[in-house]
Amino acid sequence: VPKIKGNHTAMKSGMLAAEAVFELLSAEAPAREATAYPEKLKASWVWSELHAVRNIRPGFQKGLWAGLANAAYETATKGKSPWTLHHRHGDHETLKRASEMPKIAYPKPDGVVSFDRLSSVYLSNTNHEEDQPAHLTLKDASVPIAVNLALYDAPETRYCPAGVYEIVRAEDGSDPRLQINAQNCVHCKTCDIKDPTQNINWVVPEGGGGPNYPGGM
Numbered sequence: 001v002p003k004i005k006g007n008h009t010a011m012k013s014g015m016l017a018a019e020a021v022f023e024l025l026s027a028e029a030p031a032r033e034a035t036a037y038p039e040k041l042k043a044s045w046v047w048s049e050l051h052a053v054r055n056i057r058p059g060f061q062k063g064l065w066a067g068l069a070n071a072a073y074e075t076a077t078k079g080k081s082p083w084t085l086h087h088r089h090g091d092h093e094t095l096k097r098a099s100e101m102p103k104i105a106y107p108k109p110d111g112v113v114s115f116d117r118l119s120s121v122y123l124s125n126t127n128h129e130e131d132q133p134a135h136l137t138l139k140d141a142s143v144p145i146a147v148n149l150a151l152y153d154a155p156e157t158r159y160c161p162a163g164v165y166e167i168v169r170a171e172d173g174s175d176p177r178l179q180i181n182a183q184n185c186v187h188c189k190t191c192d193i194k195d196p197t198q199n200i201n202w203v204v205p206e207g208g209g210g211p212n213y214p215g216g217m
Contacts, residue, residue, distance in 0.1 A: 009046045016040040052079030058087050095196045098153035117163045121184050126162075128183050128209035135205035136164065136182045136191070143199040144178035152196055154178075159194050162186045186211045 020037035024030050041047055055074050060067030074081065109116045128135070138144065148154055149167060156165035162184040169176045187210045192202035 009050065012044060012046050013041060016044060016046075054079060055081055055083075055085045058085035061085075061088060091193050092196050092198055095152060095155060095194070097151050099151075117161060118184070121162045121186065123213075124162075124186050124211040125214055126184065126186050126209075126211040128185065128205055129207055130183070132206040132209065134180075134182060135203050135209075136180050136185060137201045137203075138178075139199050139201060143197050145176055147197055148195075148199075149176060149178075156191055156195060156200070159190050161188060161190070165191065 017034070017037050020034040020040055023036060024034045053074065056067075056071045059070030059074070107114075109119075144154070144156070148156060154165070154167050156178075157167055164181050164184050166179045166181060167176050168179045185205075187205075189202050191200045
């Protein structure tokens with residue numbers, strides 16, 4: 001929240017995970033789990049940096065001004081508060097039913113200021129091997145149509161920034177079904193977090209597939 005960043009913490013946490021796994025595999029009697037990883041993370045600058053800003057986002061639950069005052073205090077004290085604020089609910093619990101919300105007519109991308117999602121996905125240079133196990137799965141295949149489409153008008157088709165989820169129908173508009181274009185996935189995990197029924201399960205894809213932004217983007 002304080003700054004739009006995170007790549008450096010993601011890279012460092014991945015490096016620490018690799019170190020923990022390397023130590024595990026190098027041991028005479030390798031264990032089944034790299035239990036050293038959490039301790040390595042807590043001992044690194046990643047932990048202290050994130051701990052210092054832990055209360056800023058939850059502070060906005062009581063409104064803008066209360067959140068700004070709390071953010072100023074947390075920033076000035078560098079997160080030295082003796083308490084830790086928590087989110088009162090999961091993101092998926094905030095989604096309202098389509099019948100309770102107004103219809104929004106989104107303008108088509110003009111190709112100058114706004115762009116379609118697939119053009120942006122192309123810039124991410126994302127790629128997944130076609131024969132790898134699916135990294136986006138459903139706990140119950142009937143839920144997307146019976147619940148998400150019926151009650152929420154298929155929100156996964158809108159909150160996914162990469163057009164991974166698509167409702168396809170027969171020519172006459174009947175027989176809707178959810179199509180998952182996993183090749184487009186940019187690993188934001190929004191679907192895993194925001195799905196109202198928590199029916200979508202995102203796992204790390206095999207072989208390091210995913211976005212590969214060129215040119216230092």
